[in-house]
Amino acid sequence: MKSIIKGAGYILVHTPDMVIHNGTTQTTERVVNPESEYLKELPEHIRSFEDTLSYYPNQVYIGNVTPDALAAVPQPWHDKKCPETSRFGQFGQIMPQEEFLLLMQACDVFDLVKLDAAFVAAHKAALAANPIMDETILARIGEGIEAAEVARLVAQEHSEGLYHNGALVGCVNRAHDIDVNLSAHVMHENLVSKASSVLALLSAVKNAGIEKDAVEYVIDCSEEACGDMNQRGGGNFAKSAAEIAGLNGATGSDTRGFCAGPAHAMVEAAALVASGAYKTVVVTAGGCTAKLGMNGKDHVKKGLPILEDMLGGFAVVVSEDDGVNPVIDLSILGRHTVGTGSAPQAVIGSLVTDPLARAGLKVTDVDKFSPEMQNPDITKPAGAGDVPLANYKMIAALAVKRGDIEKKDLAKFTEEHGLTGWAPTQGHIPSGVPYIGFARNDILAGSIKRVMIIGKGSLFLGRMTNLFDGVSFVIEANSGTAPAEAGVSEEEVKKLIAKAMREFAATLMGQAE
Amino acid sequence: MDLENQKRVKGFAEQYGPENVVVLLGAAEGEAAGLAAETVTNGDPTYAGPLTGVQLGLRVYHVCEPEIKAEFDPDVYSEQVEMMEMVLDVDDIVNEMTDIREQYCKY
Amino acid sequence: MGILAGKKVVVIGDRDGIPGQAIELCAKSAGAEVVFSSTECFV
Known part of the structure; x- marks a missing residue:
């Protein structure tokens, strides 16, 4: 049996506030050089959601502009406007931060994500209008809590703040008082990875034109680790994302290999299908908050916008040979x-x-x-x-x-x-x-x-x-x-x-x- | 340069004496090579790491520079590095490195 | 007397340039002692 590429999903999430609060270049700078010029100048270089939509590479990522068309656009691209500005493309979408924070809350099964009730009320309709979202995910969104309680959690309970347009609109609580593997910081990073993986999974399954129940196995190949102090990388992002995405017939596991992870995962998926072990396998990965603004110092120094303001996610559906789709x-x-x-x-x-x-x-x-x-x-x-x-x-x-x-x-x-x-x-x-x-x-x-x-x-x-x-x-x-x-x-x-x-x-x- | 690497460079310069330490770089571009070279000679220009304000003045070369390449076993260089000469802008790297050494190298 | 022979060499390689291990082998071939070898990654 050969294995084929049935479809793929590609998503981006614009997370300008996470650049400032969660990217390691910025968090490191706040530790070693809290009064630095870079940290002062950084907010001036943050792009609006509209700017990220008209950025050529982003439109290629979601499938609205081809790689050939991009190659014909002279570099640099940050000072040019792509005429195509839709947030939806043939492969997926570019999600704004406010919708993503709600999706993060929907992906949290341990009651850790707390959002300001006013923020939820203001943006829930936008997420509900997102064509990829279904009722089961939307039903997971709570009403939120008082803003004062969010502020207290961040100030007194080590919670990781969730910000939008510079304002505190929620937080991720720690999942354990002393286990650093379940700290608010780690839970935030992992929930971001999970939520963006869910978005990629939903996009890929839709694009492949298959029923959710047809997916039998999911492989997560991101670079995060979830677990507790007794099994720090125990897993399993794959199955937890599959649960939220409604892939009820799937089991799964995580595979890791730094940036080579996705290629390893694709080979494993193809082999699992080719061997007959599973008929349909999806390889998925969510995005990484740590790398947001990774090269920000150079970008700011050169007067460029912060271009690393997007979380990326992808998922590929690998399935049994249908005689038509490309073969691995x-x-x-x-x-x-x-x-x-x-x-x-x-x-x-x-x-x-x-x-x-x-x-x-x-x-x-x-x-x-x-x-x-x-x-x-x-x-x-x-x-x-x-x-x-x-x-x-x-x-x-x-x-x-x-x-x-x-x-x-x-x-x-x-x-x-x-x-x-x-x-x-x-x-x-x-x-x-x-x-x-x-x-x-x-x-x-x-x-x-x-x-x-x-x-x-x-x-x-x-x-x-x-x-x-x-x-x-x-x-x-x-x-x-x-x-x-x-x-x-x-x-x-x-x-x-x-x-x-x-x-x-x-x-x-x-x-x- | 990575903060841990800066810490190590500083430690080795103290342990062995800066005159006995040579730093070899493999940066992909002239600018990045120059920044790393500046870090181990005149201090971290990004003011982030342990070498901030520390002027070690170490000898520093990019592995593709002619005078350092001449010291390697040609077979080893050919097997390990040579192909990258077709990929990297070696002239730009040499210019950046020479410039930094002339300004800040003490040995 | 060359630049490298008998010296303590610190290698800072680059994932997208020349990785540390490759430089290490070159340095050793020139008679240097490699005391540290690392590879940086900007992506």
């Missing part, structure tokens, strides 16, 4: 092993050229590579360069070494086989997977045949090893020879093809803009 080819897996080392050429060799060589393929047989898709508008001013472009240059350099391309074609290779990054620097979120939605569309439409998704992870940050990590896999056009038991009727095939053509048309319109 488990015979072409790139793996960075313990013995690979950390030399860049060894890393890229292990992830790109080695697996292709094993399959008898040339680098040029892959139409598009999706390594780490960090938005260069964010990373370049921070001195981290254009990460996707650096990856393409490395792939091209190895391709030259292998004789797959001529040295004079280096630049052409990165243009033809590369993409311009659009993902927020949320660690695991940019790592290869942001392209899966577009890749599925383009493969279904027949414009490309084969893509490689590459995840790389900085394991050394955990101080348990000095090793690097990486994993890659290939998604290919379906040859259309699904086994009979998959049971896709001719009519369904026609429907899927029609849907793909509509999506392709939408893509072309996006490019025309």
